[in-house]
Amino acid sequence: MSATVNALLRADLRDFGGYKSARSEALTGSVWLNANESAWANPGDADGRLRRYPQPQPEALCARLAALYGVAPAQLLVGRGSDEGIDLLVRAFCAPGQGRIVIAPPVFGMYAVCARLHGAGIVEVPLCDGDAGLRADLHAMGDAALENGASLLFLCSPGNPSGEWLPLPGIETLARRLRGRCIVVVDEAYLEYADAPSATTLLADHDNIAVLRTLSKAHALAAARVGCVLAAPELIVALRRCQAPYPVPQPVVDATLAALEPQALSATLARIVQALEWRDRLAEGLCVLPGVRRVYPSAGNFLLVRFDDADVAFSALLSAGVVVRDMRAMPQLGDALRISIGAPEECRRVLAALAVPAMEAAA
Numbered sequence: 001m002s003a004t005v006n007a008l009l010r011a012d013l014r015d016f017g018g019y020k021s022a023r024s025e026a027l028t029g030s031v032w033l034n035a036n037e038s039a040w041a042n043p044g045d046a047d048g049r050l051r052r053y054p055q056p057q058p059e060a061l062c063a064r065l066a067a068l069y070g071v072a073p074a075q076l077l078v079g080r081g082s083d084e085g086i087d088l089l090v091r092a093f094c095a096p097g098q099g100r101i102v103i104a105p106p107v108f109g110m111y112a113v114c115a116r117l118h119g120a121g122i123v124e125v126p127l128c129d130g131d132a133g134l135r136a137d138l139h140a141m142g143d144a145a146l147e148n149g150a151s152l153l154f155l156c157s158p159g160n161p162s163g164e165w166l167p168l169p170g171i172e173t174l175a176r177r178l179r180g181r182c183i184v185v186v187d188e189a190y191l192e193y194a195d196a197p198s199a200t201t202l203l204a205d206h207d208n209i210a211v212l213r214t215l216s217k218a219h220a221l222a223a224a225r226v227g228c229v230l231a232a233p234e235l236i237v238a239l240r241r242c243q244a245p246y247p248v249p250q251p252v253v254d255a256t257l258a259a260l261e262p263q264a265l266s267a268t269l270a271r272i273v274q275a276l277e278w279r280d281r282l283a284e285g286l287c288v289l290p291g292v293r294r295v296y297p298s299a300g301n302f303l304l305v306r307f308d309d310a311d312v313a314f315s316a317l318l319s320a321g322v323v324v325r326d327m328r329a330m331p332q333l334g335d336a337l338r339i340s341i342g343a344p345e346e347c348r349r350v351l352a353a354l355a356v357p358a359m360e361a362a363a
């Protein structure tokens with residue numbers, strides 16, 4: 001077992017094998033009567049694809065995703081979005097009611113939600129707001145992990161909502177420092193928009209790094225619910241034992257494989273380029289509007305924007321039918337909204353809607 005999994009896996013789960021489904025036994029035959037499935041297809045299931053349970057970790061899908069992310073299939077766990085990956089990490093590595101995680105708010109809410117549901121403690125090391133934007137202090141996060149005996153430390157890169165991409169040398173230094181004591185989770189939900197290398201390139205040398213990837217954002221498959229954990233094979237095995245027997249429905253497997261065919265993938269890449277172009281244009285357009293206090297640099301497909309009066313901006317957008325994410329309840333973001341990069345026409349509508357209160361204020 002890897003040093004990290006050995007040291008950090010919940011003591012009460014060490015001899016836990018998880019659910020042994022009919023599908024997980026390596027048997028061969030031509031008449032399958034071991035899973036209590038129906039012998040007949042559902043009349044509504046035209047090609048009979050749904051009669052049998054799917055593979056627990058669908059082989060073709062895992063192979064395709066492993067190639068996409070540049071890892072070996074043994075380093076990959078596929079599940080229902082990266083949200084499931086977060087939940088599995090917390091359940092496997094935090095003892096209920098005792099374990100702790102470290103996060104850097106304001107940040108994606110699911111880390112804290114999963115910890116809370118599991119009774120794990122949440123140690124917060126706030127992002128620092130400076131000239132370069134909202135930045136995570138990796139050294140302070142490492143200190144907090146060690147002082148509190150946290151087993152998981154969540155980095156979001158690019159950060160939601162900070163937009164910050166974390167250079168790999170900093171992540172590597174942190175992982176080396178926490179080796180055997182804490183797992184550094186790097187959530188790369190928006191990496192496709194960053195034009196930057198993935199922390200998966202650190203996996204070979206660091207058994208305490210886990211990378212989260214998702215098809216929900218750049219790949220436009222949010223409703224399919226497909227995400228991956230990429231980590232050392234021993235860590236993947238430990239998570240798999242905590243996962244539901246058949247996490248990925250067959251229609252989702254089929255749709256995802258279709259979405260990753262070469263032609264579809266190159267169309268997706270072209271869309272990403274278009275989104276990046278509009279990220280710049282929207283940022284430029286917003287910067288010059290009166291009432292806009294600050295547009296943060298972003299490595300994701302969204303902009304975090306501070307307003308003189310976020311209430312007025314939010315209402316102006318709503319009256320124009322444009323719904324953005326209100327960040328005002330988040331720490332440090334009492335005057336901020338997060339705006340996803342939409343299609344060109346949608347971006348134009350954002351700018352037009354925000355120009356109205358600006359004009360009214362000038363009048």
Ligand SMILES: *Cc1c(COP(=O)(O)O)cnc(C)c1O
Pocket residue numbers: 080081082083084108156160187189213214215216217222225226227
């Ligand atoms: C959207 C988002 C996710 C959720 O991804 P799913 O794969 O849809 O569960 C994970 N992390 C961050 C930072 C996100 O913004």
